[in-house]
Amino acid sequence: MSLAVEHLFFRYGARANGLGAFSLHDVSVALARGSLTGVLGPNGCGKTTLLKLLSGVLRPQAGTVALDGRAMGSLSRREIARHIAVVPQETHPAFDYLVLDMVLMGRHPHLGPFALEGPDDLRMAREALVATGTHQLQARPYMTLSGGEKQRVVIASALVQAPDVLLLDEPTASLDLGYQLEIASLLARLNRERGVTMVLATHDLNLAASLCDTLVLMRGGHVLAQGPTGEVLTDAAIRQLYDVDADVRFHERAGHLTVVPVRRVP
Amino acid sequence: MTTAATAAPRVRIEQRPIRARLALTVGVCGSLALVTCLLAPLAGSTSISLARVFDRSIPFTENVDAQIFFVARMPRVLAGAVVGAALAAAGVVLQALLRNPLATPFTLGVSAGSALGAILAIAAGLAATLGPFSPVPLASLAGAFVAATIVYALATRPGRPISTSVLLLAGVSLNSVFSALILFVQYMADFAETYRTVRWLMGDLDVGSFAPILGALPLLAAAFAIFATLPSSLNLLSVGAESAATRGVDVARAQRLAFLSTSLATGAAVSLAGPIGFVGIVVPHLVRLIAGVDHRILLPAAALFGAAFLVACDLVARTVLAPVEIPVGIVTAMLGGPFFLWLLVRKG
Numbered sequence: 367m368s369l370a371v372e373h374l375f376f377r378y379g380a381r382a383n384g385l386g387a388f389s390l391h392d393v394s395v396a397l398a399r400g401s402l403t404g405v406l407g408p409n410g411c412g413k414t415t416l417l418k419l420l421s422g423v424l425r426p427q428a429g430t431v432a433l434d435g436r437a438m439g440s441l442s443r444r445e446i447a448r449h450i451a452v453v454p455q456e457t458h459p460a461f462d463y464l465v466l467d468m469v470l471m472g473r474h475p476h477l478g479p480f481a482l483e484g485p486d487d488l489r490m491a492r493e494a495l496v497a498t499g500t501h502q503l504q505a506r507p508y509m510t511l512s513g514g515e516k517q518r519v520v521i522a523s524a525l526v527q528a529p530d531v532l533l534l535d536e537p538t539a540s541l542d543l544g545y546q547l548e549i550a551s552l553l554a555r556l557n558r559e560r561g562v563t564m565v566l567a568t569h570d571l572n573l574a575a576s577l578c579d580t581l582v583l584m585r586g587g588h589v590l591a592q593g594p595t596g597e598v599l600t601d602a603a604i605r606q607l608y609d610v611d612a613d614v615r616f617h618e619r620a621g622h623l624t625v626v627p628v629r630r631v632p
Numbered sequence: 633m634t635t636a637a638t639a640a641p642r643v644r645i646e647q648r649p650i651r652a653r654l655a656l657t658v659g660v661c662g663s664l665a666l667v668t669c670l671l672a673p674l675a676g677s678t679s680i681s682l683a684r685v686f687d688r689s690i691p692f693t694e695n696v697d698a699q700i701f702f703v704a705r706m707p708r709v710l711a712g713a714v715v716g717a718a719l720a721a722a723g724v725v726l727q728a729l730l731r732n733p734l735a736t737p738f739t740l741g742v743s744a745g746s747a748l749g750a751i752l753a754i755a756a757g758l759a760a761t762l763g764p765f766s767p768v769p770l771a772s773l774a775g776a777f778v779a780a781t782i783v784y785a786l787a788t789r790p791g792r793p794i795s796t797s798v799l800l801l802a803g804v805s806l807n808s809v810f811s812a813l814i815l816f817v818q819y820m821a822d823f824a825e826t827y828r829t830v831r832w833l834m835g836d837l838d839v840g841s842f843a844p845i846l847g848a849l850p851l852l853a854a855a856f857a858i859f860a861t862l863p864s865s866l867n868l869l870s871v872g873a874e875s876a877a878t879r880g881v882d883v884a885r886a887q888r889l890a891f892l893s894t895s896l897a898t899g900a901a902v903s904l905a906g907p908i909g910f911v912g913i914v915v916p917h918l919v920r921l922i923a924g925v926d927h928r929i930l931l932p933a934a935a936l937f938g939a940a941f942l943v944a945c946d947l948v949a950r951t952v953l954a955p956v957e958i959p960v961g962i963v964t965a966m967l968g969g970p971f972f973l974w975l976l977v978r979k980g
Contacts (some may be wrong), residue, residue: 443881460728460733471879474881482651544743
């Protein structure tokens with residue numbers, strides 16, 4: 367499915383004096399069906415806000431968000447959730463759910479109001495647990511897992527939602543190098559095999575360079591640039607985005623662009 | 633997939649299909665509630681036999697055992713069952729709504745408002761009955777309604793999810809205000825009235841007849857009808873409001889329904905029996921330890937277990953110092969307080 371935002375304006379806690387309010391200004395982004403888009407930018411640039419607008423959790427004050435051409439505002443939460451799944455930065459349940467319970471909750475938008483999950487739902491949950499390498503954890507309480515295990519369980523839960531679009535906020539932030547690569551290859555495989563359209567907000571420039579076919583660069587609530595990764599990810603763009611002097615080079619063995627930050631520039 | 637299937641560990645009780653777990657848990661808790669409700673009326677100052685109670689060969693007018701069972705003792709047992717079920721279920725729902733395992737049905741000030749209403753009616757010396765209703769429960773319901781309206785107005789913004797931290801703080805503040813007002817009314821009232829208000833605040837299931845239970849029944853039925861729609865939303869809400877929204881829960885609607893239903897249940901229960909403490913926090917935690925945290929199982933199981941728990945506590949209250957009957961609120965708190973402390977220490 368495709369997802370498009372046009373001329374989006376959004377501000378938190380709109381106040382007359384404009385103080386303390388963070389806003390997005392005139393953001394337009396088109397996410398083609400099956401694309402894998404990275405959203406890059408410094409802390410507080412609006413990445414997470416953009417993801418929340420894309421998932422319909424926040425409603426824009428002006429502009430449109432459209433899922434396959436249908437206005438997001440006209441869809442129920444349930445309808446949206448059947449197509450769009452979200453992996454948030456962190457998940458803290460208030461009670462001690464087991465891993466399998468957490469994953470099965472992803473089936474919620476597909477079940478009727480009083481329906482309990484059946485064998486098919488259980489099969490999908492087991493598949494997602496295997497796909498994320500967490501099947502041996504299924505009977506463990508979620509709260510006893512390590513950060514990386516939790517993140518993979520939350521991704522499994524998003525997978526059983528059978529989404530057409532997957533929005534991920536810092537999916538590898540709490541993972542060690544090995545799991546970063548594993549999650550990256552999992553996401554690439556899901557994108558390739560199931561045609562899931564993906565958007566990931568990340569600070570990991572090398573992950574974005576290896577994984578994403580399209581990049582959106584944001585700063586201060588504006589989109590600075592967007593386009594194919596090879597064209598957008600340049601020394602000049604990194605300097606403009608982070609005030610950092612960096613070397614962007616093609617890495618022969620990795621087979622993608624790599625970014626080596628050199629120093630902060632004023 | 634095949635590797636996973638062969639490597640899967642032996643199925644533990646938590647991993648049985650939800651249908652089987654639901655049937656098992658509700659069956660066990662339901663039987664417990666039923667047996668407690670049938671056996672509790674047998675105990676008391678006069679001993680009666682269950683066989684004689686249900687002996688159809690003796691006409692009811694001549695069957696003293698049946699009269700004691702149904703007329704003298706059953707109203708109190710039924711009141712215990714509905715109040716226990718309402719408070720335990722309201723506790724489960726509020727703990728999920730507030731994402732706080734320490735929340736109770738009395739956290740949001742509804743019961744304090746309800747108590748203030750009742751105490752004003754007692755202190756004003758309202759004794760005349762209005763048709764089938766007596767003024768104290770009615771004033772108590774009115775107080776619950778006022779308190780719920782104030783907290784709701786403070787914590788909600790149109791079309792937005794409820795701010796649970798504002799809801800919690802507003803409830804706690806309102807609790808203090810109403811408690812201070814209750815003390816003020818007690819201070820100003822004369823000795824006899826103050827004694828009556830203190831007795832009311834201890835919580836007591838001695839309802840006298842079936843009429844007060846029937847009066848509270850419509851509100852309780854409405855509350856439980858809403859409870860029935862909530863469990864899967866409560867699971868997702870306790871994971872997080874935003875993640876619930878992205879899984880298809882209409883968060884603002886679910887939160888409003890949870891608040892409305894718990895206010896109805898708490899208001900009705902308190903108007904019937906006074907603020908009986910600890911049922912709403914002990915029972916949810918006990919049942920969570922046994923049946924797990926899935927609200928689709930936890931909510932019905934806690935309601936049934938709450939019914940059994942309060943009827944059993946009331947049995948202790950009626951018999952432990954017989955012929956003196958102590959208010960059940962004292963027994964639940966004496967059993968519930970230490971349990972709560974144990975829980976705190978264990979979690980800490």
